[in-house]
Amino acid sequence: MELSTTNHKTTKCAPIALLTAAQILLTTFAFAQSGSLAEPPQVRAKNHVVSLTLHAVNENGRDAFAFDGASVAPVIRASPGDILKITYVNDLPAKSPETCAVNPCMDMTNLHFHGMTVSPNAPQDDVLGMLAMPGQILHYSVKIPRGHPPGLFWYHTHPHGESHRQALDGMSGAIVIEGMERYVPEVRRLRERVLVVRGRSIEHDPNAAELKHDVEIPAKGCGGEAEKVEEIFTVNGTLRPRIEIAPDERQFWRIVNASADRYLDLQLDGQTLEIVALDGMPLAYHQPKVSTRTTNHLLLAPAGRLEAIVTGPPPGAHSALRTLCVDTGPDGDPNPEMVLADVVPPTSDRATSNRAPEQAHAVDHRRPAYKPIDVEPLKKVAPDFTVTFTEDKNGFYINGRKFAADAPPMTTARIGTYQHWRIVNQSRELHPFHIHQIHFLAYAENGVPIAHPAWLDTVNVPVRGSVDVILDLTNPVIKGMAVFHCHLLNHEDKGMMAKILFK
Ligand SMILES: [Cu+2]
Known part of the structure; x- marks a missing residue:
């Protein structure tokens, strides 16, 4: 696009x-006519399988996703219980024309299914082991649990060292899990x-x-x-x-x-x-x-x-x-x-274009599932784990360490539990904290209760401040090795990421 x-x-x-x-x-409208909002193609499930082929390409010196012959990232629409079958072809040039956080760019790529409670193991949401060099193909088969909440998620490239370059160029797209009307x-x-x-x-x-x-x-x-x-x-x-x-x-x-x-x-x-x-x-x-x-x-x-x-x-x-x-x-x-x-x-x-599109989405007639959780006792315990963000002229760190592909997990968490984490920012800039596979309740900032606590997968951590969160580790599908990191992707590329083992 x-x-x-x-x-x-x-x-x-x-x-x-x-x-x-x-x-x-x-x-009045003193503006010249700008473009109308583009509506990317949508890919839906057939017989509970969403099947598509996505290419990573470099067009006019900029990395992009390509789908169905066009440089566009489709909106993927699926329902709880469906499977995403994505053939991901790395058609990036072997020699990159671009500059990365860690040079040279190798044009290595993969996919992350951001926010979804799915397995971190291959061939699912595995950003550590699944990596395609130019000319290689990845075959994803991601099972969306039957009880998955509906909502907006997204897929984006996640190769450590060059995720910033690729995401900034535009390698991202939306995923809708149907059923919000429930x-x-x-x-x-x-x-x-x-x-x-x-x-x-x-x-x-x-x-x-x-x-x-x-x-x-x-x-x-x-x-x-x-x-x-x-x-x-x-x-x-x-x-x-x-x-x-x-x-x-x-x-x-x-x-x-x-x-x-x-x-x-x-x-x-x-x-x-x-x-x-x-x-x-x-x-x-x-x-x-x-x-x-x-x-x-x-x-x-x-x-x-x-x-x-x-x-x-x-x-x-x-x-x-x-x-x-x-x-x-x-x-x-x-x-x-x-x-x-x-x-x-x-x-x-254009009046007709403003009608609700026919069959915009498959209507989910099931009753809504709810998950009220009494978080008060969880808030009272000391943090199970503290994440501290720091930076200097040589890089970006979590608990004093830069990410290393061969490092053991920085922490482990038992499936079936909730954990209280404190995220501390000791630098002079904001950092957004993100953890794969799960959501957490952000309930206090700088030790003060947040007015509207929310269940998130990414939260801002204030300058020289902290955020307290309750992690929901109850879904057994998350078992395996995952990561947590700063979602300023140049910081992630330069070290602000660590592994966590859900066991
Ligand atoms: Cu950061």
């Missing part, structure tokens, strides 16, 4: 966030949109200034970071697309932060986000009485997912889906405010 560089010329200079509501209403029946009737937000490097782009202007990045920096802005965001491969929604229409948006190393603080101008699920976990799953929660904006760490019901802005209002400034700390990368997409009413000749 080529980056659209269509201009969005505007007649004003002030960022929209600073305008009054009246001014917003008076601001928890929030309204979503069955709503138009669904899958939004894959990726970072795009403008570090060496001759049009960097114009691109920054196009997405309305304020001239003044927003955090304590010293460096200049090097990345912007695309949505489904397009820079600042138009998303059509009628006034007061409700839609179900499923958003993944697929960027390699940038945070999103999502806001829909003038509207609220009605959260249905976070990181692929329906809010109701652990709290049967709480099906949604409303917020004005939401911090989404790299790799995080937000599934929310949104409402179309009133007639005549200009509204945008934007990310607000995230202060990543004095040693962090600039993560400024910018517009991700323009939210516009459907044009008359």
Whole structure:
């Protein structure tokens, strides 16, 4: 998917966030027509098997996934109990034209099924043993447990040392596990949109200034970071697309932060986000009485997912889906405010495209499963394990160690239990903590209870601070060797990853 560089010329200079509501209403669409939101192809199960062939390719000097002859990452749709059979062909060049965190790039690749509670053993979600060099093929066969929660997950490349380069180039795609309507029946009737937000490097782009202007990045920096802005965001491969929604229409948006190393603080101008699920976990799953929660904006760490019901802005209002400034700390990368997409009413000749698509998804008529857990006793015990993030000019560390492929597991965890972990950040920048195969309840930040504790697979850890989490290790399918790491993938590539044995 080529980056659209269509201009969005505007007649004003002030960022929209600073305008009054009246001014917003008076601001007609001064923007040139940008691209519509691209809708990637969807691959569904036949007889409970989702079967596809995915290629890793380098197109115009940039790594990408290719599917069905096009450079696009399909949305994979499956139900609990299905099997993902993916033939993954490494067609990357033997000699890479690119630069990696650890050079030279070997153009080695594999797949990670982010957030899914599946086996870490080959031929499933094994990022340690399954690696394809250029010309090699991997055969994945991933069994999705029958009791798997519904939600938005994603697949991305995960070769240690070059995952940042490949993910930043765009080697990522969405996975939808069907059945969210079991928890929030309204979503069955709503138009669904899958939004894959990726970072795009403008570090060496001759049009960097114009691109920054196009997405309305304020001239003044927003955090304590010293460096200049090097990345912007695309949505489904397009820079600042138009998303059509009628006034007061409700839609179900499923958003993944697929960027390699940038945070999103999502806001829909003038509207609220009605959260249905976070990181692929329906809010109701652990709290049967709480099906949604409303917020004005939401911090989404790299790799995080937000599934929310949104409402179309009133007639005549200009509204945008934007990310607000995230202060990543004095040693962090600039993560400024910018517009991700323009939210516009459907044009008359396109009215038909706004209908809920027929047979958008297989409706799951089973009763919802719930898993309320009494976490209070678990919070009272001392941490079973502490993860400490540090960094220096030579690399990035967990508990003083850099990842080594031949190292033993840093820790083990017994299946069938819950564990209390504390994640400590001793550096001067944010780090998002991620662990494979499982979800955890993030319930305290810097020792203070979090207002809305959430079950996540990736959580932000504040600068010089900590997060306390309860890990759910109860599902026996996770048995095997997995990893936990920082999801700023250049940090992971430079050592901030460790193994854990689930036994
Ligand atoms: Cu990090």
